[in-house]
Amino acid sequence: MLEVTGLVKKYGKQNAVNNISFSLAGGEVVGLLGPNGAGKSTTMKCIVGLLRKNAGEIFLGGHDHMTVEAKKLFSYIPETPHVYDLLTVREHLQFIAQAYGVKNWQEKAEALMDLYELSDKQDKLGRDLSKGMRQKVSICCALLPDPQILFFDEPMIGLDPKAIKNTKKVFRDLKEQGKTILVSTHLIDSVETIADRIMIMKDGNIIGNDTLANLKSNFGAEGDSSLEDLFLELTKDE
Numbered sequence: 644m645l646e647v648t649g650l651v652k653k654y655g656k657q658n659a660v661n662n663i664s665f666s667l668a669g670g671e672v673v674g675l676l677g678p679n680g681a682g683k684s685t686t687m688k689c690i691v692g693l694l695r696k697n698a699g700e701i702f703l704g705g706h707d708h709m710t711v712e713a714k715k716l717f718s719y720i721p722e723t724p725h726v727y728d729l730l731t732v733r734e735h736l737q738f739i740a741q742a743y744g745v746k747n748w749q750e751k752a753e754a755l756m757d758l759y760e761l762s763d764k765q766d767k768l769g770r771d772l773s774k775g776m777r778q779k780v781s782i783c784c785a786l787l788p789d790p791q792i793l794f795f796d797e798p799m800i801g802l803d804p805k806a807i808k809n810t811k812k813v814f815r816d817l818k819e820q821g822k823t824i825l826v827s828t829h830l831i832d833s834v835e836t837i838a839d840r841i842m843i844m845k846d847g848n849i850i851g852n853d854t855l856a857n858l859k860s861n862f863g864a865e866g867d868s869s870l871e872d873l874f875l876e877l878t879k880d881e
């Protein structure tokens with residue numbers, strides 16, 4: 644469903660992403676972990692076409708990632724939510740519904756606003772929303788078109804505990820529906836139980852990419868060690 648080959652992204656002379664290759668099969672849920680500055684957001688932004696890559700190929704569902712066919716397949720939740728100042732919460736959902744041709748969008752939008760406790764804020768303008776509310780709007784907008792692939796960049800940031808719990812449930816539901824998900828997070832426990840595979844980046848490179856069980860055995864971790872222990876061991880500076 645996603646094929647990334649030889650992806651390089653430089654900012655000036657600095658390599659933020661250093662010739663990485665990986666793929667996600669349909670229905671796979673992959674947790675993307677890494678310390679600050681590892682290159683996670685840059686990788687996602689290159690995949691969704693927000694940043695121009697310096698080298699490499701990216702295919703989504705067999706289509707080059709910059710084609711309309713590829714763009715129809717995915718939603719992206721950026722690490723910093725962008726909302727339109729002069730659209731209300733409801734109008735954001737209406738805009739997405741019209742752009743993606745979502746049928747019965749009102750019903751779906753009501754359910755999403757209900758889940759994220761936005762129903763009583765549906766007439767508030769984007770500019771008047773708190774950071775957490777913007778993040779909730781961003782997640783609702785991403786879920787509304789029911790995409791095959793979802794890219795979540797730090798989705799839990801700014802969310803209150805109830806919304807974090809709901810989002811974990813959303814992940815489980817999406818996985819059950821066979822969606823393909825790449826989620827970057829520092830909240831390791833939020834992906835530990837649902838991720839089929841964990842990908843760990845450091846300094847623009849992928850330093851681990853396997854099931855949790857295989858990562859543990861490859862790196863000689865103790866049987867009862869957590870993903871967090873493994874992550875800290877793998878990413879520690881020499």
Ligand SMILES: Nc1ncnc2c1ncn2[C@@H]1O[C@H](COP(=O)(O)OP(=O)(O)OP(=O)(O)O)[C@@H](O)[C@H]1O
Binds near residue numbers: 679682
């Ligand atoms: N717009 C930019 N201009 C220059 N350098 C950048 C820019 N954005 C990111 N970088 C650099 O690229 C590298 C990778 O950053 P990136 O944001 O992809 O990391 P990340 O793994 O998502 O980090 P975090 O966990 O802090 O969000 C870092 O060294 C960062 O300083």
